[in-house]
Amino acid sequence: MARQLDYHTIREIFARFQQAEPEPKGELEHVNVYTLVVAVALSAQSTDAGVNKATRELFQIADTPQKMLDLGVDGVIDHIKTIGLYRQKAKNVIKLSQILVDEYDGEVPNSRAALQSLPGVGRKTANVVLNMWWEQPAQAVDTHIFRVGNRTGIAPGKTVDAVERAVEDNIPADFQRHAHHWLILHGRYHCKARKPLCRTCIIRDLCQYEDKTE
Structure with missing residues (x-):
């Protein structure tokens, strides 16, 4: 488990996520x-x-x-x-x-x-x-968020509940609404479980993961 990142580093990480994907969306299809x-x-x-x-x-x-x-x-x-x-x-x-x-x-x-x-x-x-749906800053921690939170140092925790609290406590309020989707998408497409794409990662220089791939 990586050490906890400081506020300014976390803010920079989410500023980069926001610049790359200003309005991230969930991938589950629904009509209401x-x-x-x-x-x-x-x-x-x-x-x-x-x-x-x-x-x-x-x-x-x-x-x-x-x-x-x-x-x-x-x-x-x-x-x-x-x-x-x-x-x-x-x-x-x-x-x-x-x-x-x-x-x-x-x-x-x-x-x-x-x-x-x-x-x-x-x-x-x-x-x-x-x-x-209601655009509340609620944070649903799945396997992707659990992995990214711990690898990067954004929201380290030994349990899902601990990571959820860390996400809510550590991520600046103005990024809370989309934090859930930014973290999921980063885990799904970049910070993968077995072969993370560290070489092309937009937060590589800020991440605490010790086993970065080349």
Whole structure:
């Protein structure tokens, strides 16, 4: 685990991220906040590309909780069976849709606690939805952010919760909204797990990673 970077270095890192990609976007396809919740819930232990492939047709016919309920578990399974853990995920989608219809008039709540009460929706999923849809500075720590945070020294921590707190504490407020996406995209395309592309990295000179590749 790298040592914690100082405020000015972190600020310079995110200034570079911002210059390279002023408006970073999540890669999960969705048509509204409900389909975003479903897509993020389905993405657990699956790739965004795999989820997008499975949900394009699904979201064309079921873009509200009631329409999803009308499909039923078997109908959802027919669309998402290429995704890992599809049977349990289909059950969760139907359960969370039922709760949204029964308790929230078919609307998606915008509080972390309410989102986390939905089947298949954990803190990470809730934070992604809060950040992407309601533009709240919520930080969802996935494997990419955990790796980048620790390698670089931006947000070191031994657990996901520790890294989440470090991201919230260490990254300047004016970069908080997009921090989640900048870190994910950097981890996905540059600071890769096995072969990081250090030679072409825009923050190479600021990063604390000792095993930089040439």
